[in-house]
Amino acid sequence: MAGQGPHAMSAGIVSVLFVAAALVAAGAFAAAWRRDLSAALAGVPLMFAGAGVAFVGVARFGAAGGPQLFGQEFAVLLAVASLALVALGVGMAGRESSR
Amino acid sequence: MDSLHAIGFYVSSGVSVAGGLGVALLPRRDMRGASLLVVAIGVAGIYLALSAGFAAAVALVCYAGVAIALAGPRYRSIDIAVGPIWRQLGAVGAAALLALLAFSAFKGAFAHATFYGGTFGTAGIGRLLFEHDALAVEAVAALILVAFAGGAAAWRARDRTR
Known part of the structure; x- marks a missing residue:
């Protein structure tokens, strides 16, 4: 079978969780280290993206019987919530004065 | 895979x-x-x-x-009034979080199962979003509406006071 030989490349849940951990940690670092509020705000969607990757990975590899799509559903809701959060944050920061 | x-x-x-x-x-x-x-x-x-x-x-x-x-x-830059000690503590905390999550991921090979969803999975996701978890979707929709309206109102209010 194509792609299933002894040297076939594959990815498992451990790889997915490593990528999710890297994204969450990078977002936490940005949120903690940055002095500017907008730069710190940019770390939050990064953490949400990492959490979404973990949810989708668990839905893909850890679904115990039946079509378990809750992880994908939660990733969708996280992406939408991050957009709302950033819109609120930028709106509260306010417009740059032209003077 | x-x-x-x-x-x-x-x-x-x-x-x-x-x-x-x-x-x-x-x-x-x-x-x-x-x-x-x-x-x-x-x-x-x-x-x-x-x-x-x-x-x-x-x-x-x-x-x-x-x-x-x-x-x-077009939005303002706002400096956070946090001292360098706390920022460094936050950076160290992020590194500790990475170590903890990487250890958890390394120990995460316990889950083995068969995936039954399709490539795009729209039907299953749609059933979940609009049937099983419709209340959660409504809550997120309300959150988005409030966030956009609040952001727009704050943007206009700050512009008016200037």
Whole structure:
């Protein structure tokens, strides 16, 4: 079978969780280290993206019987919530004065 | 997962992690916005490789919107009044979080199961979103409405007081 030989490349849940951990940690670092509020705000969607990757990975590899799509559903809701959060944050920061 | 999906997963993972480092380290807001766009493309690629096509489309649109909102030049920069000690503690905490999550991921090989969803999975996701978890979707929709309305109101109010 194509792609299933002894040297076939594959990815498992451990790889997915490593990528999710890297994204969450990078977002936490940005949120903690940055002095500017907008730069710190940019770390939050990064953490949400990492959490979404973990949810989708668990839905893909850890679904115990039946079509378990809750992880994908939660990733969708996280992406939408991050957009709302950033819109609120930028709106509260306010417009740059032209003077 | 076959080789093609695995290659797509690893390439997208590299793209998204590189974009995440750019968001964390780059100095200017337009560069950070471009990095967040790179993260959006990488995360959508990861979702596609994991057979979550609908989530990939939504994530690409939402995170691209976040990138455009954060890259815009028209909002003010606000400095956070936090001392360097607390920022350094936060950075150390982020490193500790990475170590903890990496250890958890290393121990996460306990889950083995068969995936029954399709490549795009729209029907299953739609059933979940609009039938099983309709209340949660309504709550998120209300959250978005309040966030957009609040953001627009705050934007206009600050503009009027100036």
